Amino acid sequence: MQLPVLLLSLIAAPAFAAITDAPPAPTSTVRVVTLTDQLERPWGMAFLPDGSMLVSERPGRLRRLSADGELSPPIAGLPDIAVRGQGGLLDIALHPDFARNRQLYFAYAAGEGLLGDYGTEVASGELRGERLENVRVIFRASPKAGGGRHFGGRLLFDRDGLLYISLGERGDRDRAQDLGDHNGSVIRVRDDGSVPDGNPFVGRAGVLPEIYSYGHRNVQGLALDADGTTVWGLEHGPQGGDEINRLAPGLNYGWPVITYGVNYGIGTSIGEGTAREGMEQPVYYWDPSIAPSGLAFYRGDRFPRWQGNLLVGALKYELLSRLVLENGEVVAEEQLLKGEIGRIRDVDVGPDGYVYLLTDESPGRLVRLEPGRE
Template sequence: MKRLLMVAGLVACLGLPAQAEVLRSEREDFRVRVLSEGLVHPWALAFLPDGRMLVSERPGRLRLLAADGRLDPRPVAGVPAVAASGQGGLLDVVLHPDFAANGWIYLSYAAAGEGGVGTEVVRGRWVSDAAGHRLEDLRVIYRQRPKSSGGQHFGSRLVFDRDGFLHISQRDRGTMARAQQLDDLAGKQVRLHDDGRVPADNPWRGVAGAHPEIFSVGHRNIQGAALHPVSGALWTHEHGPQGGDEINIVRKGRNYGWPVITYGVNYVIGTKIGVGTHREGLEQPLYQWTPSIAPSGMAFYVGERFPAWRGNLFVGALKYQMLVRLELDGERVVHEERLLSGREGRIRDVRQGPDGLIYLLTDAPDGKLLRLEPTR
């Protein structure tokens, strides 16, 4: 005991990190390491090929972190002005699939313009040299139309599919009916070429009055998106109202029902929304949470560091401050486990790193970058 106390005292005196507590899940034991603190409402995480990381902060800053989590005090220059109000601000950040050759980085964000505020996507070329870190050659490749007032439901997650198309999630901006209107981009999943051009086979291209960018309709509030590691299908999750958070596979030309069908109800008064939970021609979710967990961030785990978790889907949750682990059988969720409940704060983003570990961002004025590590 005396020796243990001496070692503990030496660790404290030298400022060495204490060994994190071992946490036990049903299939893996792990520790949570805090890599970085002091992030202001971090929203999304992306890994650069050299091991460094980019983190978007909702107030409008893009931050660069070393592989060990050390935060560069200088924000990345060249980020466009954002409308940082309510749920709006700087949102997702992703690298082009051929980033090593072209250096393109994509940002989604809320932007002000004619008629109010709406989701936009910009592409910029990454430059990191002795003068600093910046985005150059910026070009807005997508603007949600029409813009509108209000500070809620902007989205937005960005995912490149295996054919190189860019998928952009849109929220309904707080007005339910917009999700079903083809002359309105709110409440839609959008698919574009990497430079913003509309693909020739988008399902509503050529339909009178419809926006050709639309890939699917009837979405309320998508905050997580990831490609299935085997099928390549785009899986998403979205917030329901009071209940009815959903996981869906987003397919071309499908209607996901909001607000005609939902497993949720109106806030406070608890009354039914639409016609109920089913209607012919409208998609059913693969999985739903009632009561709501407020999902945000999503990643399939395919690494080697947690072998018993391979093939599982991980979803962050703002409510209950937890990480949800889902076991799958094809396109069915067969088991759910809830991890970290109430321990680390609101989980905003979930990513698997190139090292095979799981990284999390917590949504707070003093947000953190966390890493889940195996105990062996």
């Protein structure tokens, strides 16, 4: 059942220091409608053709929220999931032809061996009622490792039906520069897990052919741009240096050789500084860190002024950042909801044009943003 509405008139806070020094964007007023507050550490969401939604919970459950606000019991059929540190059940994505084949894709942490090594895996299954059937693993990040940090876990299908998978470097920085290691990269595969011929490292000795881009610390958001041609990635920096990047095949995004962040607590430099030839600069970065998670381009008619803007969730400052783009560059930022609804884990735009947010809490919420009176 739909819960009470919160009406917020939001004043843009001063922008955090960033590479573009973007000024504040014009302020927005929104209504916050809580659809459910009975989730545990929700992580990802997907909109079903019948108007209901799927939500993943990191402790290892998949739930359906009906169009009238009823939350289902956990959907059956998931494989064993390792709930360790930042790992568990992560993002979910529908196959582009879901209405016909009912294929759901999900990322999760999985254990292996007696030493307690863990890594990100992606599986697919057919959603039949309240159960997943014919579940099979289509990708396993290799090698697995100990610890519970930086699993990545975002999923995105592009217009050609290729699947992008983000992988953190598992807290071991140098892995992000090792092309013989999946971790610290963005992966691109076909819907069955096979490698597309157009991947940038196909046929190159000693390089894993699934890798699309590398030099990433922990990508926590993936989105297609407004015209559907370019994949954008949102990634956690260390202390400072959270980044937004335009992802392109075969490019190196620098971690840990270059970064705008520093070592936690002690503030010492990391790597070689902020730039190096052959390594990409971010489109935008935050310092101090906002711990970003969830990325979406706004396309819809509910918020006309937001058309083509980037929407970014933040865990640390509990806010939604709206980034205004011109010619692919950030020219203004508005920070909404700061401290109002909790840690924002995921951001998406529904088929109805409203903006949906998940809060990384226990209990966690799924909320819908609607236009308020300007």
